[in-house]
Amino acid sequence: MTTVPDHSLLARLDTQPRVRDFISRAVASGRASHAYLFLGAPGSGKLDAAWALAQALLCERAGEDGDASSTLAGAACGSCDACVRVARHTHPDVHLLAPESATGYLINQTRELLEDVALAPIRARGKVYIIDRAEQLRANTANALLKTLEEPPAGVTFILLGTSTEVILPTIVSRCQCVPFRTVSPVRAAEAVERATGTSPERCRMAVSVAGSPARAIEFLKNAERQEARRQMVRAIDSLRHADEADVLLIAKDLMVAINAPLAEVKSTQQAILEQNADYLSRGAMKQLEDRNKRELSARERSGIMEALASARSLLRDVLMRLQGVPAPAMNGDVEDIIDRLCSAATVTGATAALDAVASAERCIARNVTPQLAIEVMLFDIRKALTCP
Ligand SMILES: [Zn+2]
Numbered sequence: 606m607t608t609v610p611d612h613s614l615l616a617r618l619d620t621q622p623r624v625r626d627f628i629s630r631a632v633a634s635g636r637a638s639h640a641y642l643f644l645g646a647p648g649s650g651k652l653d654a655a656w657a658l659a660q661a662l663l664c665e666r667a668g669e670d671g672d673a674s675s676t677l678a679g680a681a682c683g684s685c686d687a688c689v690r691v692a693r694h695t696h697p698d699v700h701l702l703a704p705e706s707a708t709g710y711l712i713n714q715t716r717e718l719l720e721d722v723a724l725a726p727i728r729a730r731g732k733v734y735i736i737d738r739a740e741q742l743r744a745n746t747a748n749a750l751l752k753t754l755e756e757p758p759a760g761v762t763f764i765l766l767g768t769s770t771e772v773i774l775p776t777i778v779s780r781c782q783c784v785p786f787r788t789v790s791p792v793r794a795a796e797a798v799e800r801a802t803g804t805s806p807e808r809c810r811m812a813v814s815v816a817g818s819p820a821r822a823i824e825f826l827k828n829a830e831r832q833e834a835r836r837q838m839v840r841a842i843d844s845l846r847h848a849d850e851a852d853v854l855l856i857a858k859d860l861m862v863a864i865n866a867p868l869a870e871v872k873s874t875q876q877a878i879l880e881q882n883a884d885y886l887s888r889g890a891m892k893q894l895e896d897r898n899k900r901e902l903s904a905r906e907r908s909g910i911m912e913a914l915a916s917a918r919s920l921l922r923d924v925l926m927r928l929q930g931v932p933a934p935a936m937n938g939d940v941e942d943i944i945d946r947l948c949s950a951a952t953v954t955g956a957t958a959a960l961d962a963v964a965s966a967e968r969c970i971a972r973n974v975t976p977q978l979a980i981e982v983m984l985f986d987i988r989k990a991l992t993c994p
Contacts, residue, residue: 620793624784628661645768645785651766655735700735717893718734796809798822811936838920864909963987
């Protein structure tokens with residue numbers, strides 16, 4: 606038996622076997638629905654599953670005989686151009702949408718989405734729209750979407766993600782096939798990452814606490830730039846006690862450079878696609894592609910920042926646990942020395958206040974506050990919390 610190739614996402618849904626089987630059956634039977642609603646708690650891997658389904662739908666070798674590279678029926682080959690692009694989140698026909706305002710999706714966003722749906726795919730035979738936090742589709746923005754959701758153009762698949770049907774508009778729920786996800790504990794998630802990567806349990810625990818779900822943790826462990834951003838965040842928090850105001854601003858600036866480093870690949874892919882299409886797309890379509898690229902880039906920037914904030918929270922939670930005498934192993938076992946140093950200077954109240962500063966930065970980013978400003982404010986607040994008893 607050959608091993609599953611690196612880029613096959615379906616195989617990684619180790620903690621959601623039912624969802625994995627459901628997706629592979631749906632794709633293998635050729636009767637995939639045109640609108641899914643993935644339902645589950647944060648960290649249950651809904652977004653991972655959405656990318657896996659997108660890959661299975663767009664794989665160039667899907668349905669070809671003689672491809673024994675995967676043991677799952679309906680699974681993507683994991684090695685064709687489409688598979689690799691989906692795995693890297695750079696496929697131009699897979700769109701990830703998130704609410705662009707604190708109150709939810711904007712009317713403009715739905716309008717642009719509908720315009721985009723009407724365009725032909727750029728590379729693949731179909732298009733996939735992943736709509737995160739479907740509960741934030743309010744009546745005024747969702748109504749325009751309902752007809753398309755019910756009857757999208759051929760080849761278009763919607764995957765909506767939400768926590769529960771109770772908080773999502775019934776008119777949306779009724780138009781989608783609902784797929785429930787089970788809740789996954791961090792311990793089980795780390796075990797799944799360990800099985801998939803062979804990395805030490807200590808590093809797997811850290812990766813899950815930073816990246817949030819098993820599949821994202823696996824990607825994180827393969828991405829040197831994302832790991833470097835996390836290392837810089839940890840080092841930044843460690844150095845705050847001896848930092849003056851100018852130092853803090855400098856630390857924030859360096860952090861932003863590290864957090865944004867993975868965007869270079871996205872930018873160059875976007876540029877290449879624009880150039881490939883410049884000859885035969887109309888000016889209007891080019892403009893739309895450019896607008897979409899911009900939005901995608903800012904969404905990717907936001908997710909990089911959120912991951913950096915998750916690194917900060919994970920470290921500070923270790924500090925708090927240790928100060929409270931909780932005997933659990935640290936999530937950040939690779940930086941025990943830093944945890945010890947932070948504990949020696951901080952109090953339970955201080956560590957709690959530092960965690961509040963991270964939560965507040967997350968809220969700011971969700972409200973579209975400039976990332977650098979949010980990080981600066983957070984670092985000043987953490988410095989204060991960790992040094993003043
Ligand atoms: Zn493929």
